[in-house]
Amino acid sequence: MNAHRLAGAGALLLAGSLASGAVVSIKADEARKNFVSCPIVRDTASVPCWLTEYEGETYFLTVQSDVTAPVTPPWLGHRVLVEGTVSAEPRICGGVVLKPVHLSVLPARDASCNVMLPAEERYNLTFEPPRPPGPSKGRLAFDYTPPTPPLTSSAATSTREFVIAYDFDATVGFNHARPLSDVLDFARAANAKEIEIVGHRGAVLLSNGQTMVEDPAIGKTRAEQVAMLLQGANLKGPSYKVTWHDEPAKATGVDDYLSRRVVVTVRAE
Amino acid sequence: MRHLLVSGCVLVALAAVAAAQGSPRAWWAPGQGTSLPEVSTYDNDRGQLGVLNASGPLDTKGHPFFEPIGTNGRACITCHQPADAMALSVRSIRERWAATGGKDPLFAAADGMNCPSLPPDDPRSHSLLLERGLIRISLPWPPQRADGTTIDPEFTIEVVRDPSGCNLDPVYGLRSANPSISVFRRPRPVANTKYTTHQNFGIGPFIGKNGMPTSTDPLTGKPTSMNLMSDARAPTLAVQAEDAAKNHLQIAGALSAAQIARIVEFERQVYVAQIASAGAGSLAEADGPPAFGPRNVAAGDAGVLGNNTTRYVFPMAGKWTTLPRTSNEAENARNAARESIARGHDVFMFRTFWIKDSMHLNSVGLGNPTKRTCATCHGMHMTGMDTANGWMDIGTTNLPWASEVPLNPWNEAKPQMPLFRVTCKPTVKEHPFLGRVIYTQDPGRALISGQCNDVGTIVMQQFRGLAARAPYFSNGSATTLRELVDFYDRRYNIGYSEQEKQDLVNFLGAL
Numbered sequence: 106m107n108a109h110r111l112a113g114a115g116a117l118l119l120a121g122s123l124a125s126g127a128v129v130s131i132k133a134d135e136a137r138k139n140f141v142s143c144p145i146v147r148d149t150a151s152v153p154c155w156l157t158e159y160e161g162e163t164y165f166l167t168v169q170s171d172v173t174a175p176v177t178p179p180w181l182g183h184r185v186l187v188e189g190t191v192s193a194e195p196r197i198c199g200g201v202v203l204k205p206v207h208l209s210v211l212p213a214r215d216a217s218c219n220v221m222l223p224a225e226e227r228y229n230l231t232f233e234p235p236r237p238p239g240p241s242k243g244r245l246a247f248d249y250t251p252p253t254p255p256l257t258s259s260a261a262t263s264t265r266e267f268v269i270a271y272d273f274d275a276t277v278g279f280n281h282a283r284p285l286s287d288v289l290d291f292a293r294a295a296n297a298k299e300i301e302i303v304g305h306r307g308a309v310l311l312s313n314g315q316t317m318v319e320d321p322a323i324g325k326t327r328a329e330q331v332a333m334l335l336q337g338a339n340l341k342g343p344s345y346k347v348t349w350h351d352e353p354a355k356a357t358g359v360d361d362y363l364s365r366r367v368v369v370t371v372r373a374e
Numbered sequence: 375m376r377h378l379l380v381s382g383c384v385l386v387a388l389a390a391v392a393a394a395q396g397s398p399r400a401w402w403a404p405g406q407g408t409s410l411p412e413v414s415t416y417d418n419d420r421g422q423l424g425v426l427n428a429s430g431p432l433d434t435k436g437h438p439f440f441e442p443i444g445t446n447g448r449a450c451i452t453c454h455q456p457a458d459a460m461a462l463s464v465r466s467i468r469e470r471w472a473a474t475g476g477k478d479p480l481f482a483a484a485d486g487m488n489c490p491s492l493p494p495d496d497p498r499s500h501s502l503l504l505e506r507g508l509i510r511i512s513l514p515w516p517p518q519r520a521d522g523t524t525i526d527p528e529f530t531i532e533v534v535r536d537p538s539g540c541n542l543d544p545v546y547g548l549r550s551a552n553p554s555i556s557v558f559r560r561p562r563p564v565a566n567t568k569y570t571t572h573q574n575f576g577i578g579p580f581i582g583k584n585g586m587p588t589s590t591d592p593l594t595g596k597p598t599s600m601n602l603m604s605d606a607r608a609p610t611l612a613v614q615a616e617d618a619a620k621n622h623l624q625i626a627g628a629l630s631a632a633q634i635a636r637i638v639e640f641e642r643q644v645y646v647a648q649i650a651s652a653g654a655g656s657l658a659e660a661d662g663p664p665a666f667g668p669r670n671v672a673a674g675d676a677g678v679l680g681n682n683t684t685r686y687v688f689p690m691a692g693k694w695t696t697l698p699r700t701s702n703e704a705e706n707a708r709n710a711a712r713e714s715i716a717r718g719h720d721v722f723m724f725r726t727f728w729i730k731d732s733m734h735l736n737s738v739g740l741g742n743p744t745k746r747t748c749a750t751c752h753g754m755h756m757t758g759m760d761t762a763n764g765w766m767d768i769g770t771t772n773l774p775w776a777s778e779v780p781l782n783p784w785n786e787a788k789p790q791m792p793l794f795r796v797t798c799k800p801t802v803k804e805h806p807f808l809g810r811v812i813y814t815q816d817p818g819r820a821l822i823s824g825q826c827n828d829v830g831t832i833v834m835q836q837f838r839g840l841a842a843r844a845p846y847f848s849n850g851s852a853t854t855l856r857e858l859v860d861f862y863d864r865r866y867n868i869g870y871s872e873q874e875k876q877d878l879v880n881f882l883g884a885l
Binding site for chain 2: 148174177178180182183213214221239280282283285289338339
């Protein structure tokens with residue numbers, strides 16, 4: 106983690122006028138857990154469980170499935186930003202279930218994150234995982250979520266807004282091929298005249314009161330990269346308007362992952 | 375100086391060829407003009423390879439794939455021999471050297487030597503070709519796009535070790551007037567191309583492993599699988615033919631449209647697969663497993679995922695799992711060999727192990743590590759390739775996993791492969807598994823994309839005709855199928871039993 110971008114408790118108080126509402130909200134919602142920790146992988150008789158520990162408790166993050174999973178497992182060798190909510194589900198693999206949960210593999214390597222636990226009978230899954238640890242049974246683990254519906258009702262057929270979500274401090278990766286294709290498909294079908302791209306820089310209020318802010322240039326980097334990729338896919342007809350926000354979003358501790366995004370507006374008229 | 379760097383193993387190897395293999399096998403010479411039958415078979419150590427011309431017998435006279443259309447006497451057939459599964463085995467290379475004293479066009483200075491500046495006709499000048507079956511590939515630095523514009527790479531590259539002399543050569547090297555990097559790679563099979571060029575599952579306008587734009591077919595504009603070459607630099611058979619004609623055949627001018635069309639037409643209908651096993655007998659019986667033989671390969675569905683129990687990568691249809699024993703010893707031995715192949719299939723398909731720190735595998739949503747099987751990555755029906763754009767780093771060229779000569783006072787062998795130090799620039803994120811500084815024998819896809827995360831990533835190959843075209847991996851570092859299996863066993867700490875290894879080797883050798 107980048108120390109200069111992590112504000113301590115004192116800094117949080119200093120910024121109280123901005124964040125006080127969020128702090129109250131967090132205290133009122135003990136179920137929300139936002140923290141950075143090392144992931145832990147536990148083997149089972151089937152697919153591995155991904156866990157982590159925070160303040161003396163073990164949390165269940167996800168199980169291994171495939172590339173269609175809405176929550177994909179983190180990486181040993183890297184810390185993970187966890188943004189989740191404690192659910193009422195029974196423990197899985199010994200961990201309190203965080204659901205929904207958003208995981209961001211942090212870019213910096215951390216060799217201390219290297220715990221692999223062996224399978225134990227008491228931690229075997231009590232449900233059939235979305236797919237086994239080898240060949241599937243003929244279908245992918247999850248259905249692909251259809252693209253975002255049009256948000257601009259007055260011009261639904263000619264303008265569409267797409268939100269591209271990111272992990273913390275991340276740019277385009279494996280999980281962006283689909284969303285980018287959605288943009289491309291619509292722009293081509295609509296014979297787009299203009300594409301407006303706005304990059305955003307996110308921030309997360311952690312459960313310990315600290316705020317984690319993304320790289321100062323990430324909004325610019327994201328926006329320019331999306332433009333470059335669409336043009337690289339030969340979408341060169343429309344004009345491009347590329348802007349970004351250098352200031353991070355206000356972190357509230359509630360769904361802060363939504364602040365890490367690029368908004369692409371495709372206009373055909 | 376150079377003589378100190380090249381290995382003395384070459385002469386020993388050539389002597390071994392002459393002693394152990396007797397008379398040379400059939401070599402298809404450029405311009406020989408004979409017909410390539412509908413089905414032809416070629417002996418190899420594990421049985422027989424079958425080559426199928428699905429369109430029927432081919433008259434090769436005047437055909438641009440078979441004629442020496444370049445200036446160096448080579449044809450496409452030179453490095454894509456039918457006996458070698460339309461690729462090139464080191465056995466054939468050595469036989470060719472022995473038969474011609476190194477005069478065959480295969481040994482052309484441009485890429486059949488470790489570096490064109492070395493003394494000709496000296497086997498030490500061709501050691502990488504003779505010992506590991508490697509052709510020199512010279513790529514511009516910094517990388518260039520298809521339109522010739524320059525890519526600003528995410529990393530710097532330095533030459534740490536240069537046994538060939540070519541990367542520091544004043545004419546051909548990194549500091550020459552045309553800065554170039556020489557890497558050394560195995561020729562790939564030019565067969566079963568409906569699979570290697572499919573535009574089906576997993577192929578879209580953006581690459582499913584990193585979100586970058588997919589290379590498109592310059593004629594149709596459609597996204598391609600980018601699975602033809604080890605670095606995915608040529609998106610189509612036509613582009614590859616043009617690239618090869620220029621760089622390997624040293625053609626004067628360029629291929630004509632008619633020549634390209636005829637080459638591609640041939641390549642689209644030729645299929646290879648092992649057709650008989652030395653131990654297991656025929657692999658092409660009508661009631662045998664539909665995984666085997668060139669006709670089954672020709673009949674398969676292209677570009678579909680086989681990493682499932684509904685289609686399978688290599689469908690065995692439940693055959694050969696348990697076969698009877700009789701008083702006929704020969705039949706019992708055959709059945710035992712067939713059962714071993716079936717068990718090897720199950721090791722390939724179902725034996726899980728932990729896959730860790732492999733770029734474009736662990737980074738694509740499976741987690742690091744992921745508990746999976748061989749078929750996870752090698753999932754394309756009938757070929758075992760990746761259905762999606764398929765470059766990964768499994769450690770064949772990147773240290774610390776790449777095969778390196780042990781350096782000590784008691785070992786006279788010297789490294790053969792170049793070694794580069796790649797440093798990711800401060801403006802980009804470090805490689806998630808290897809860090810900011812990476813040592814590699816071949817940067818692979820990164821020499822085309824300029825991206826740090828692509829360093830040492832290689833497009834995986836099809837599994838067909840393996841018995842006919844040793845050695846294996848893009849850098850020829852696995853001399854045998856057993857060494858190939860052993861590499862994976864070490865790399866991923868699999869812990870295969872001796873039985874599992876043998877079964878897996880037998881299975882791979884039957885493909």
